[in-house]
Amino acid sequence: MKRMKFNTKTIHGGQEPDAAYGSVMPPIYQTSTFAQSSPGVHKGFEYARSGNPTRHALEKALASLENGTFGLAFGSGLAAIDAVLKLLKPGDEVISTRDLYGGTYRLFTKIFEDFGIVFHLVDMNEASNIEAFITPKTRLIWVETPTNPTLNIIDLALIATIAKQHKILFAVDNTFATPYLQQPLDLGADLVMHSATKYLGGHSDLVMGALVVKDEALAKRLYFIQNASGAICGPQDAFLALRGLKTLHVRMQRHCENAKAVAEYLNQHLKIDKVYWPGLESHANHEIAKGQMKDFGGMVSFTIKGNNYEAAIKMLEQLKIFTLAESLGGVESLAGHPASMTHASIPKAERERAGIVDAMIRLSVGIEDETDLIADLEQALHSIAV
Numbered sequence: 043m044k045r046m047k048f049n050t051k052t053i054h055g056g057q058e059p060d061a062a063y064g065s066v067m068p069p070i071y072q073t074s075t076f077a078q079s080s081p082g083v084h085k086g087f088e089y090a091r092s093g094n095p096t097r098h099a100l101e102k103a104l105a106s107l108e109n110g111t112f113g114l115a116f117g118s119g120l121a122a123i124d125a126v127l128k129l130l131k132p133g134d135e136v137i138s139t140r141d142l143y144g145g146t147y148r149l150f151t152k153i154f155e156d157f158g159i160v161f162h163l164v165d166m167n168e169a170s171n172i173e174a175f176i177t178p179k180t181r182l183i184w185v186e187t188p189t190n191p192t193l194n195i196i197d198l199a200l201i202a203t204i205a206k207q208h209k210i211l212f213a214v215d216n217t218f219a220t221p222y223l224q225q226p227l228d229l230g231a232d233l234v235m236h237s238a239t240k241y242l243g244g245h246s247d248l249v250m251g252a253l254v255v256k257d258e259a260l261a262k263r264l265y266f267i268q269n270a271s272g273a274i275c276g277p278q279d280a281f282l283a284l285r286g287l288k289t290l291h292v293r294m295q296r297h298c299e300n301a302k303a304v305a306e307y308l309n310q311h312l313k314i315d316k317v318y319w320p321g322l323e324s325h326a327n328h329e330i331a332k333g334q335m336k337d338f339g340g341m342v343s344f345t346i347k348g349n350n351y352e353a354a355i356k357m358l359e360q361l362k363i364f365t366l367a368e369s370l371g372g373v374e375s376l377a378g379h380p381a382s383m384t385h386a387s388i389p390k391a392e393r394e395r396a397g398i399v400d401a402m403i404r405l406s407v408g409i410e411d412e413t414d415l416i417a418d419l420e421q422a423l424h425s426i427a428v
Contacts, residue, residue, distance in 0.1 A: 048107070048221070048222060048291060049291045051106050051107055052107065052222075052287055052288055052289070052290045052291050053288050055103055055106030055107055056099075056102030056103045056104075056105060056106035056113075057099065057102070057103055057106075060095075067281075067284070067285070068095065068096050068099035068100075068281065068284060069095075069096065070096055070277045070278055070280075070281045071090075071094055071095045071096045071277050072277055072278070073090060073094075073277075074089070074090045075088070075089055075090065076088055076089070076090075090274075090277075091269060091272050091274055092269050094274075094277050094280070096277035096280040096281055096284075097115050097274065097275060097277060097280040099280070099284060100113070100115050100275075100280040100283050100284050100287075101113035101114055101115050101252075103284060103287055104236075104238075104242075104252050104254055104287075105254050107221040107287065107290075108216075108221045108225055108226075108227055108234050108254040109221075109225050109227055109228055110227050110234065110254035110255055110256050111255070111256045111257075111258070111261070112254070112255050112256070112258070112261035112264075112265075113252065113253070113254050114252065114253045114254075114261075114264055114265065114268050115238070115250060115251070115252050115274070115275045115280060115283070116250065116251035116252065116253070116268065116273050116274060116275060117249070117250065117251065117273045117274060117275050117276075118237070118239065118249050118250065118251050118273070119145075119217065119235065119236065119237025119238070119239060119240075119250075119251035119252075120145050120146070120149055120237075120251065121251050121273035122235050122236070122237075122251030122252060122253050123146055123149055123215075123235060123251070124149060124271070124273065125253065125264055125267045125268055125271065125273070126182070126184075126213055126233065126235065126253065126264075127149070127150075127154050127159065127182075128267045128271065129181075129182075129211070129263060129264075129267070130154075130159055130181055130182065131158075132157055132158030132159065133158055133159075133160070133179060134158075134159055134160070134179055134180075134181040134182070135159075135160040135161075135162065135177055135179045135180045135181065136150070136159060136160070136161045136162065136180075136181065136182045136183075136184055137162045137164055137172050137175050137176065137180060137182070137183045137184070138150065138161060138162070138163055138164070138183070138184040138185070139163070139164065139165075139166050139184070139185055139186050139187075139189055139194075139196065140163040140164060140165050140166075140395065140396045141186075141189040141190070141191075141192045141194055141396035141397060141398065142163065142186060142189070142190070142388075142396070143186065143190045143215070143384065143385075144380075144384050144385035144386060144387045144388050145384075145387070146184075146186075146215070147163075147385075147387060147388050147392075148387040148388075152387075160179070162175045163392075166185065166194070166196045166201070167194055167195075167196070167326055167327060169196055169197040169200040169201050169204070170200065170204070172201065172204060173204060176204075176208055176210070180208065180210050181210060181211060182210065182211045182212075182213060183201060183204075183205050183210055183211070183212045183213070184213050184215070185198070185201060185212070185213070185214050185215065185231075186214075186215040186217075186218070187214065187215075187218075187219070187224075188218045188219060188320055188331075188339055188341065189218075190217075190218060190341075190380075190384070190404075191318070191341070191343045191378075191380045191384065191385070191398060191402065191404040192318055192343060192396065192397045192398065193218075193318040193319055193320055193325075193339075193341060193342075193343055194326070194327065195320050195325070195326075195327035195328075195330050195331045195334075195335075196327075196330075197327070197330050197334070198214065198224075198226055198229040198230065198231060198334055199229045199230055199334065201230075202229055202230025202231055203230065205230075205232075206230065211232050211233065211260075212230065212231050212232050212233070213231065213232065213233040213234070213235060214226035214231045214233070214234050214235070215235050215236075215237075216234050216235065216236055217235075217236050217237045217240050217241070217371075218240075218241075218339055218341050218370075219335060219339060220236075220241045220242065220290060220294055221234075221290075222290055222291055222294040222336065223294065223298075223335045223336045223337055223338075223339060224334060224335045224336070227254065227255075227256055229334060232255065232256075232257065232260065233253060233254070233255050233260070234253065234254045234255075235251070235252070235253055236251065236252040236253075236254075237250075237251055238250040238251060238252045238283050239251075239369060239371070240369065240370050240371030240372075241290065241293070241294065241297075241340075241370075241371035242283060242286055242287060242290065242371075243282060243283050243286040243371075243372075244286040244289065244290065244293055244371060244372060244373060245282070245286060245372055245373060246369065246371075246372035246373075246374065247282060248275075248279040248282045248283060248286075249279070250275045250279050250280075250283055251275075293373065293409055294337075294340070295337075296409040297339070297340030297407060297408070297409060298337040298338060298339060298340060299412070300340065300375075300407045300408065300409065300410070300412045300415060301319065301321075301338070301339060301340045301341065301342050301405075301407040302319075302321055302338070303412040303415075303416065304342050304405065304407050304412070304415060304416060304419065305317055305319035305321060305322060305342045306322075307416050307419065308342065308344050308419070309322060309324075311423060312347075313346065313347055313353075313423050313426065313428050314344050314345070314346065314347065314423075315344075315345040315346060315347045315348070315349070315401070316344065316345050317342065317343075317344045318342065318343040318344065319338060319339075319341075319342045319343075320335070320338045320339065321337075321338030321339075340371075340406060340407045340408075341370065341404065341405070341406060341407070342404075342405045342407055343380075343402055343403065343404045343405070344402070344403055344405075345399060345401045345402050345403075346401040346403070346426070346428060347428040348401070348428055349399050349400060349401040350401050350426075350428050351400040351401050353401070353426040353427065353428050354379065354400070354401045354402070354403055355379065356425060356426050357403065357422045357423060357425065357426050358377055358378075358379055358403060358422075360421065360422040360425045360426075361377055361418055361419075361422045362418050362421070362422075363375060363410060363414055363415060363418040364376060364377040364405065364415070364418055364419070364422075365377070366378065368383055368384060369406075370404075370406035371406060372406070372408065373408050373409050374408045374410070375405065375406060375407055375408035375410060375415055376405070376406040376408070377403060377404070377405050377406075378403070378404045378405075378406075379402070379403060379404075380393075380398050380402055380404050381393060381398060381399070381400050381402065384404070385398055
């Protein structure tokens with residue numbers, strides 16, 4: 043059979059009926075251990091930290107969607123990043139994007155810096171900028187694209203070329219794009235990470251992380267870390283994520299359609315200073331986004347005119363359909379204030395250097411009717427003075 047298209051893989055990729063009774067959906071194997079007929083003789087599973095059939099089914103599905111070979115599921119996105127950083131040793135250096143998710147920044151600077159890992163946060167809008175930071179100790183290039191929350195686009199193929207020239211591991215946080223829009227392994231990345239809490243789960247009812255790789259040796263190192271460190275997801279969350287994956291393609295299509303309508307509305311509003319969405323032709327790397335993404339995603343950020351912090355907070359308080367909450371990627375629309383919520387762990391000077399100003403609002407545009415979403419933004423904007 044020829045290679046399945048993505049929309050088919052979300053439902054069938056890496057999946058097969060359960061061997062026990064042929065159930066179409068993998069059962070929830072809610073067990074901590076598995077019976078053995080003799081020491082070391084079992085049916086593929088011995089202890090649930092090392093492996094669980096429900097989690098294994100999810101890991102195969104994740105690998106399929108990213109055109110990878112090996113998938114790993116963790117208890118959170120940060121647990122997945124933590125596993126990647128445990129590939130490193132004291133003195134190793136990492137090059138990463140400056141406009142980085144606050145939790146990743148905190149993990150880098152507040153935990154792994156204390157173990158002797160050196161992090162260089164670099165503006166990657168021009169991907170070749172990273173070359174000035176590469177040293178003989180550089181072991182990892184860590185990229186988000188689109189970035190959180192400024193929606194910058196980074197040229198993955200160019201970064202991959204540079205990484206291979208210098209024999210550096212290249213990892214991509216693909217949370218915002220999802221494999222529906224972008225497949226970094228096909229563009230030359232070695233490793234893909236997801237906060238599966240977001241679009242992959244899609245319903246704001248689980249917390250989970252994922253890694254996908256092609257290289258078997260790298261996979262073995264990561265499986266060892268996953269088992270030895272123990273930051274796994276439970277079978278119930280694995281089941282929910284498998285269910286979420288089956289509608290990823292239809293959800294992402296609507297997320298993108300609605301985000302386009304919202305971004306275009308905000309872009310012409312007199313109270314808005316700047317709109318951050320890769321689909322706008324005014325976006326600095328719009329052409330790169332067109333080349334490496336299928337569409338432009340469901341995340342939209344914008345700033346209130348005059349960098350008016352008070353107006354931004356008031357607008358957030360007036361929203362009715364958009365829920366003021368952490369996280370993103372669910373079917374419901376969410377709004378957040380990065381400076382005080384998702385990126386509060388980054389010092390103010392560092393935030394502003396990355397373009398995360400106090401008047402920035404980040405929207406996770408859901409799959410509701412676009413006219414209702416725009417009407418909600420309109421009434422909230424009407425309530426503020428700038």
